[in-house]
Amino acid sequence: GFEVPMGAWLRSSLREMVEESLLKRDEMLGLEVNKKALRQLYDLHLNGRSDYSWALWPLLSLSLWMKKHYQ
Numbered sequence: 001g002f003e004v005p006m007g008a009w010l011r012s013s014l015r016e017m018v019e020e021s022l023l024k025r026d027e028m029l030g031l032e033v034n035k036k037a038l039r040q041l042y043d044l045h046l047n048g049r050s051d052y053s054w055a056l057w058p059l060l061s062l063s064l065w066m067k068k069h070y071q
Contacts, residue, residue: 007053011046018042018056021063
């Protein structure tokens with residue numbers, strides 16, 4: 001089947017969206033998120049040695065969905 005290059009997208013074209021939606025906002029609309037741990041996870045993903053898209057993509061999707069429907 002077709003594999004979506006989500007890991008690469010999170011390092012490139014979606015990077016600004018991740019930074020704004022997950023790392024710079026003070027809160028994720030009521031959800032408690034450990035920003036330091038999330039930053040470390042994203043930094044590990046950015047350096048290319050690990051692929052954490054399995055964790056980052058759902059958080060980004062949830063953040064954007066909550067912003068659209070509950071803000």
